[in-house]
Amino acid sequence: MQIFDILVVHAHILTINADFTEYRDGYVGVKGNRITAIGNSSDLIDYQAKRTIDAKGKILMPGLVNTHTHVPMTIFRGVADDIVLHDWLMKYIFPLEKQCVTEEFVLTGARLAMLEMLSTGTTCFNDMYYFSDKIGQAATEIGMRGIISEGLVDFQAPSFKDPDAGFKYNDFLIEKYKNHSLISVGVASHAPYTCAPELLERTEALAQKHNLTHHIHIAETEWEFNKFWDEHACSPVQYLDNLGIISNRTIAAHSIWLTDEDLHIFKNQNVGVAHNPECNMKISSGVARIPEMYQAGIKIGLGTDGPASNNDMDMFGEMRSMAFLHKFVSGNPTVIPARQALRIATMGGAEVLNKEKEIGSVEIGKRADFIIVNTDTFSGTPIFDPYSALVYSIGSHNVTDTFVNGVHVYQNRLFPFSDVEKIKADARTLAILVAQKLK
Amino acid sequence: MQIFDILVVHAHILTINADFTEYRDGYVGVKGNRITAIGNSSDLIDYQAKRTIDAKGKILMPGLVNTHTHVPMTIFRGVADDIVLHDWLMKYIFPLEKQCVTEEFVLTGARLAMLEMLSTGTTCFNDMYYFSDKIGQAATEIGMRGIISEGLVDFQAPSFKDPDAGFKYNDFLIEKYKNHSLISVGVASHAPYTCAPELLERTEALAQKHNLTHHIHIAETEWEFNKFWDEHACSPVQYLDNLGIISNRTIAAHSIWLTDEDLHIFKNQNVGVAHNPECNMKISSGVARIPEMYQAGIKIGLGTDGPASNNDMDMFGEMRSMAFLHKFVSGNPTVIPARQALRIATMGGAEVLNKEKEIGSVEIGKRADFIIVNTDTFSGTPIFDPYSALVYSIGSHNVTDTFVNGVHVYQNRLFPFSDVEKIKADARTLAILVAQKLK
Numbered sequence: 099m100q101i102f103d104i105l106v107v108h109a110h111i112l113t114i115n116a117d118f119t120e121y122r123d124g125y126v127g128v129k130g131n132r133i134t135a136i137g138n139s140s141d142l143i144d145y146q147a148k149r150t151i152d153a154k155g156k157i158l159m160p161g162l163v164n165t166h167t168h169v170p171m172t173i174f175r176g177v178a179d180d181i182v183l184h185d186w187l188m189k190y191i192f193p194l195e196k197q198c199v200t201e202e203f204v205l206t207g208a209r210l211a212m213l214e215m216l217s218t219g220t221t222c223f224n225d226m227y228y229f230s231d232k233i234g235q236a237a238t239e240i241g242m243r244g245i246i247s248e249g250l251v252d253f254q255a256p257s258f259k260d261p262d263a264g265f266k267y268n269d270f271l272i273e274k275y276k277n278h279s280l281i282s283v284g285v286a287s288h289a290p291y292t293c294a295p296e297l298l299e300r301t302e303a304l305a306q307k308h309n310l311t312h313h314i315h316i317a318e319t320e321w322e323f324n325k326f327w328d329e330h331a332c333s334p335v336q337y338l339d340n341l342g343i344i345s346n347r348t349i350a351a352h353s354i355w356l357t358d359e360d361l362h363i364f365k366n367q368n369v370g371v372a373h374n375p376e377c378n379m380k381i382s383s384g385v386a387r388i389p390e391m392y393q394a395g396i397k398i399g400l401g402t403d404g405p406a407s408n409n410d411m412d413m414f415g416e417m418r419s420m421a422f423l424h425k426f427v428s429g430n431p432t433v434i435p436a437r438q439a440l441r442i443a444t445m446g447g448a449e450v451l452n453k454e455k456e457i458g459s460v461e462i463g464k465r466a467d468f469i470i471v472n473t474d475t476f477s478g479t480p481i482f483d484p485y486s487a488l489v490y491s492i493g494s495h496n497v498t499d500t501f502v503n504g505v506h507v508y509q510n511r512l513f514p515f516s517d518v519e520k521i522k523a524d525a526r527t528l529a530i531l532v533a534q535k536l537k
Numbered sequence: 538m539q540i541f542d543i544l545v546v547h548a549h550i551l552t553i554n555a556d557f558t559e560y561r562d563g564y565v566g567v568k569g570n571r572i573t574a575i576g577n578s579s580d581l582i583d584y585q586a587k588r589t590i591d592a593k594g595k596i597l598m599p600g601l602v603n604t605h606t607h608v609p610m611t612i613f614r615g616v617a618d619d620i621v622l623h624d625w626l627m628k629y630i631f632p633l634e635k636q637c638v639t640e641e642f643v644l645t646g647a648r649l650a651m652l653e654m655l656s657t658g659t660t661c662f663n664d665m666y667y668f669s670d671k672i673g674q675a676a677t678e679i680g681m682r683g684i685i686s687e688g689l690v691d692f693q694a695p696s697f698k699d700p701d702a703g704f705k706y707n708d709f710l711i712e713k714y715k716n717h718s719l720i721s722v723g724v725a726s727h728a729p730y731t732c733a734p735e736l737l738e739r740t741e742a743l744a745q746k747h748n749l750t751h752h753i754h755i756a757e758t759e760w761e762f763n764k765f766w767d768e769h770a771c772s773p774v775q776y777l778d779n780l781g782i783i784s785n786r787t788i789a790a791h792s793i794w795l796t797d798e799d800l801h802i803f804k805n806q807n808v809g810v811a812h813n814p815e816c817n818m819k820i821s822s823g824v825a826r827i828p829e830m831y832q833a834g835i836k837i838g839l840g841t842d843g844p845a846s847n848n849d850m851d852m853f854g855e856m857r858s859m860a861f862l863h864k865f866v867s868g869n870p871t872v873i874p875a876r877q878a879l880r881i882a883t884m885g886g887a888e889v890l891n892k893e894k895e896i897g898s899v900e901i902g903k904r905a906d907f908i909i910v911n912t913d914t915f916s917g918t919p920i921f922d923p924y925s926a927l928v929y930s931i932g933s934h935n936v937t938d939t940f941v942n943g944v945h946v947y948q949n950r951l952f953p954f955s956d957v958e959k960i961k962a963d964a965r966t967l968a969i970l971v972a973q974k975l976k
Binding site for chain 2: 172173175176177179180181182183186210213214217376378379380381382384385405408409410411412419421422423425426428429430431432434435436474476477479480481482483486487490491493495522525526528529532533536
């Protein structure tokens with residue numbers, strides 16, 4: 099007899115496994131934090147379940163993996179839109195971070211982001227910010243999987259006065275979260291133009307020592323691309339590769355301004371790319387060569403980037419925008435079909451985070467990180483193909499239930515374990531302080 | 538004493554009038570089908586209201602105007618994605634329309650579209666399809682404003698065997714809907730490449746006779762653009778202008794492949810452009826020169842196009858995609874700021890439909906077509922600027938109430954006057970028949 103802690107029955111299951119196996123009327127059994135059974139509901143006999151959830155008429159699929167975030171920046175959502183990148187950074191974001199970002203800011207902003215992500219179907223995030231311990235705390239409280247990393251730079255940051263202090267913070271994070279069921283720690287160097295070679299190498303040495311992911315913004319702007327050619331006679335990617343920073347642990351956010359040789363480096367080193375289509379469009383940074391990367395077999399995941407530049411954390415929206423953007427740019431509507439978009443947002447993201455054995459698909463043995471999506475809606479009627487409906491018309495607001503690590507954190511559109519109203523109120527209070535600094 | 542049929546109080550009102558006047562805690566009074574009072578809630582004294590609605594903490598704004606639709610195509614939503622335009626049209630849409638489009642199909646598809654549009658904040662649409670009387674019927678039943686027009690072509694269509702029969706149908710529509718409170722009738726010629734010059738001229742003559750809008754697809758694809766240069770040594774716009782088709786009644790859907798001279802023609806003739814950013818990206822048709830048109834003072838509205846090519850009718854999504862697309866294409870993040878996007882989606886659309894005196898803004902004397910949007914959400918927290926929040930982060934699913942012509946058709950996310958479940962069920966039944974034709 100099979101024993102389950104949670105059993106979901108009568109769902110239309112999209113597993114996103116290697117064969118895209120579907121169960122039109124399927125069940126998923128969970129024991130502890132893992133998926134222990136999947137099949138057709140009609141084959142379900144001789145079992146006991148502590149809780150059974152009927153998902154008739156709904157889709158069950160893997161949780162989405164957001165591969166590039168700065169979650170506390172929810173508090174800066176919409177603070178500076180429709181302006182050029184240099185002004186956005188220098189006149190708004192950097193000064194505001196200096197004045198506003200405290201442990202309390204990070205904790206509140208991260209809590210709000212967890213609620214937003216979980217309620218829109220994302221179960222795992224990969225973050226780079228300051229006071230990351232507070233992000234780990236927020237994710238642990240609310241029940242979300244993630245990688246946290248302290249964004250090292252050569253200048254003073256809200257959480258460290260110099261890189262040495264930043265590395266001390268890293269050591270603290272690595273020790274605190276070892277063997278944590280939800281939180282992994284990674285390292286992060288902000289970007290090749292904000293970190294000296296010594297800092298980049300020291301960060302990568304730490305990643306190697308502990309086998310951690312190394313999260314870094316690479317080749318986001320034409321300005322950065324030209325700067326490295328001018329100063330080093332090579333691309334940002336080649337510069338980093340020459341320093342020994344590029345590896346299968348690299349999570350390369352943006353990766354827009356890449357040469358053919360850079361693509362070869364990414365492929366040969368098995369780099370993971372965190373693609374952020376909406377942020378890239380909104381800030382006019384350019385477009386990453388995603389269809390070519392996909393063709394080449396480079397690991398690709400999707401990300402929202404921070405809410406100060408997007409302005410939401412909606413991965414369903416990113417899927418749709420990714421498909422639209424690359425069809426438009428290539429002039430080819432067959433590029434990034436719906437299945438591929440859904441795979442990039444789930445298994446692709448898991449691969450980028452080197453977590454593909456644990457998450458990214460609904461398969462026996464994997465962590466129980468999955469979502470249920472209501473399709474009984476106007477824009478979900480009719481459905482000829484469920485992948486197409488999920489990517490092009492249903493939308494994140496139809497996610498009704500989210501499970502992370504075997505815990506049913508979002509239940510029929512409610513967070514039973516979180517004080518949602520207090521988190522929103524705290525965020526608004528902090529935003530008033532931010533608005534005062536703007537004056 | 539002021540007497541109101543409906544009074545909304547304590548709303549954050551964005552009027553989208555010429556000065557973008559806002560009331561942070563405002564009221565809107567409605568008598569009959571018109572807005573009769575607007576002001577600060579604290580100034581509201583000596584009045585009687587049949588119904589009072591408290592919109593505390595919510596935004597009240599004009600309903601969105603969808604300037605280019607084929608509403609019955611909800612039934613074809615997602616029937617053929619991720620394929621090239623020629624195959625999409627020739628292998629799927631045209632054959633399916635021939636086999637499936639009946640009066641019942643049009644009525645059911647239109648009903649579903651009305652529910653989708655009203656629940657996502659659109660109060661007025663401009664349609665081109667077949668059996669348009671059934672679209673008028675659906676809009677009247679459910680309570681939506683719109684322009685209907687029978688899409689004339691030179692070949693047989695579902696609703697007419699030849700153009701003569703199409704014109705008869707037009708006469709019937711014009712007569713039936715004269716003086717209708719919600720429905721206006723326009724004329725439509727499908728496109729310059731599907732209508733012979735005689736048909737285009739005859740359609741325009743009818744528009745002139747009755748002073749009707751003339752809805753037409755213009756310069757949607759590079760193929761069309763090249764075809765006219767090859768065959769007529771001019772652009773599609775110049776071809777139509779030479780025929781006398783271009784005027785201030787023209788609603789030019791897409792208008793992507795336009796020369797500088799074409800822009801001058803549009804400006805001089807006061808043509809209205811129906812811009813469809815998501816459809817254009819998804820089908821890889823190219824990008825309309827919207828920032829230049831805006832600069833030149835050309836009338837611009839937004840549209841979703843049909844749900845077979847988009848795949849939803851979400852005008853909030855179109856606003857966001859429009860802003861993203863043109864920032865990306867221009868390399869300039871200041872292009873189409875949030876206020877401009879919101880104006881295009883409301884007053885801009887009203888101007889394109891030549892209804893700017895009746896709808897498009899919340900002003901005294903205008904029709905009571907407005908919506909209420911909940912901002913107490915995760916992605917609506919915090920708000921530094923309401924325009925930015927509406928365009929970039931809140932999303933259409935936070936529309937809670939929709940008023941059209943003084944009627945509160947969508948109330949706290951419900952349609953009290955419509956059988957929503959039956960409409961969805963009818964649509965699914967028709968979609969099963971469509972799926973059978975696909976085999």
